[in-house]
Amino acid sequence: MIIENARYLALTVLSxxxxxxxxxxxxxxxxxxxxxxxxxxxxxxxxxxxxxVLRFRGKLDWIISRxxxxxxxxxxxxxxxxxxMGLFQIIFLDKIPISAAVNTSVEMAKKISNKGAAGFVxxxxxxxxxxxxxxSPPDLNKDPALFIAIEKSMPLWLAKRWIKRFGLNKTLQxxxxxxxxxxxxIRTNSLKISREDLAQKLxxxxxxxxxxxxxxxxxxxxxxLIAVNEMEIFKKGYFHVQDEAAQxxxxxxxxxxxxxxxxxxxxxxxxxxxxxxxxxxxxxxxxAIDIDINKLQHLETGMKRLGISIVSIQKRDILKPAxxxxxxxxxxxxxxxxxxxxxxxxxxxxxxxxxxxGLGVLRRNPDSKWARSYRDIKRLSQKxxxxxxxxxxHVKLNGVLVYxxxxxxxxxxxxxxxxxxEKRPDFMINHNIKPIHNDLYKTMISDDGFFRTYPDHYNxxxxxxxxxxxxxxxxETY
Numbered sequence: 001m002i003i004e005n006a007r008y009l010a011l012t013v014l015s016x017x018x019x020x021x022x023x024x025x026x027x028x029x030x031x032x033x034x035x036x037x038x039x040x041x042x043x044x045x046x047x048x049x050x051x052x053v054l055r056f057r058g059k060l061d062w063i064i065s066r067x068x069x070x071x072x073x074x075x076x077x078x079x080x081x082x083x084x085m086g087l088f089q090i091i092f093l094d095k096i097p098i099s100a101a102v103n104t105s106v107e108m109a110k111k112i113s114n115k116g117a118a119g120f121v122x123x124x125x126x127x128x129x130x131x132x133x134x135x136s137p138p139d140l141n142k143d144p145a146l147f148i149a150i151e152k153s154m155p156l157w158l159a160k161r162w163i164k165r166f167g168l169n170k171t172l173q174x175x176x177x178x179x180x181x182x183x184x185x186i187r188t189n190s191l192k193i194s195r196e197d198l199a200q201k202l203x204x205x206x207x208x209x210x211x212x213x214x215x216x217x218x219x220x221x222x223x224x225l226i227a228v229n230e231m232e233i234f235k236k237g238y239f240h241v242q243d244e245a246a247q248x249x250x251x252x253x254x255x256x257x258x259x260x261x262x263x264x265x266x267x268x269x270x271x272x273x274x275x276x277x278x279x280x281x282x283x284x285x286x287x288a289i290d291i292d293i294n295k296l297q298h299l300e301t302g303m304k305r306l307g308i309s310i311v312s313i314q315k316r317d318i319l320k321p322a323x324x325x326x327x328x329x330x331x332x333x334x335x336x337x338x339x340x341x342x343x344x345x346x347x348x349x350x351x352x353x354x355x356x357x358g359l360g361v362l363r364r365n366p367d368s369k370w371a372r373s374y375r376d377i378k379r380l381s382q383k384x385x386x387x388x389x390x391x392x393x394h395v396k397l398n399g400v401l402v403y404x405x406x407x408x409x410x411x412x413x414x415x416x417x418x419x420x421x422e423k424r425p426d427f428m429i430n431h432n433i434k435p436i437h438n439d440l441y442k443t444m445i446s447d448d449g450f451f452r453t454y455p456d457h458y459n460x461x462x463x464x465x466x467x468x469x470x471x472x473x474x475x476e477t478y
Contacts, residue, residue, distance in 0.1 A: 360462025
């Protein structure tokens with residue numbers, strides 16, 4: 001596909017994201033150079049189209065189905081996305097005339113498909129552009145789940161699940177918050193700058209700068225003048241992009257101390273890894289493991305940018321035996337303590353930020369709405385249980401194990417913890433956690449010691465976490 005402008009780039013990203021079945025941010029990263037060639041205005045349009053179409057796909061598809069003579073699942077994927085993009089511009093982007101939304105969609109159809117497709121796109125968008133406002137959604141009282149699926153653009157299975165669990169009003173509020181464009185939340189790198197000084201520098205970089213309520217190093221920004229990773233203060237390592245809920249997990253529940261030895265089991269891109277090093281004042285040792293070499297390379301780059309030197313990186317799967325091969329000892333450009341001969345060490349603190357459905361971060365990753373199913377919840381719940389048991393084998397007596405997921409589904413939350421505590425009675429929920437803000441105990445931490453956040457109430461991502469302590473008074477069970 002020829003990427004000529006913002007609309008072509010958006011179409012390319014949307015089509016490839018669905019075809020490749022990979023996270024949206026990774027698809028966008030592949031086209032960083034293409035985004036850089038666009039003007040600021042066109043870059044904003046491309047992002048608005050990508051995220052807007054994915055946020056409101058359910059409603060867009062329902063409207064399209066009312067004006068199309070063919071079912072959506074019989075159309076070429078690129079034609080479907082052309083219709084979604086055109087309709088999104090008509091409904092949600094007031095500054096774009098209907099004629100412009102229709103004509104640009106038709107011209108794109110001519111180039112990427114055929115005249116028949118172009119005529120079809122033209123007919124559907126012209127009818128939908130003037131007729132969508134006359135459509136009535138399903139009756140909220142008669143079929144609330146279907147109403148939410150269409151009006152709030154949520155998968156029907158998830159709408160039913162949340163109504164049963166939260167009730168109708170809470171579900172409506174939750175869906176509305178998920179469909180809002182979230183602030184960008186960052187974590188001040190206190191190794192290099194204070195939050196107050198960083199906030200002052202950000203005043204020249206964004207339209208809005210707010211200090212987070214609970215996390216002492218957090219700042220939320222809106223409408224940055226340039227991409228965050230292009231800011232000089234980012235390149236200098238003054239901050240890292242991280243939601244406030246994720247920051248709280250590390251600072252309050254894990255609470256790493258200078259001089260300790262920590263294990264980050266699923267380090268990923270290193271958001272929490274860097275926070276650990278920061279809280280430890282770059283003193284001690286952190287072992288960061290992951291199965292994805294690309295993420296580890298990104299992690300190493302991030303640690304260098306932040307000025308953190310206590311991280312040792314390993315490409316490793318905690319679910320598999322620790323067997324080091326020559327291939328594992330040569331990890332491309334990685335240079336942080338690559339040769340580690342065994343994986344039997346015990347640690348003061350262990351973090352398992354486990355793979356999950358990501359249903360708590362749909363406002364930032366709207367593509368996940370359409371990629372997940374209930375089967376994913378069940379499948380990942382089993383994996384989380386196994387991983388938590390494996391991670392527990394690396395915790396010292398009196399050491400701390402933190403389990404964290406960006407999902408608020410019970411199967412991935414308390415069910416995992418209850419299962420774990422049955423298997424490992426030498427662990428107990430740690431209620432003696434660091435109080436970083438009194439309100440946290442009143443609103444976010446249950447009497448059971450479970451930390452939870454929801455985007456509709458706290459303006460944070462949806463997270464679940466619990467701190468577990470290995471009790472020296474009980475025998476090991478493995």
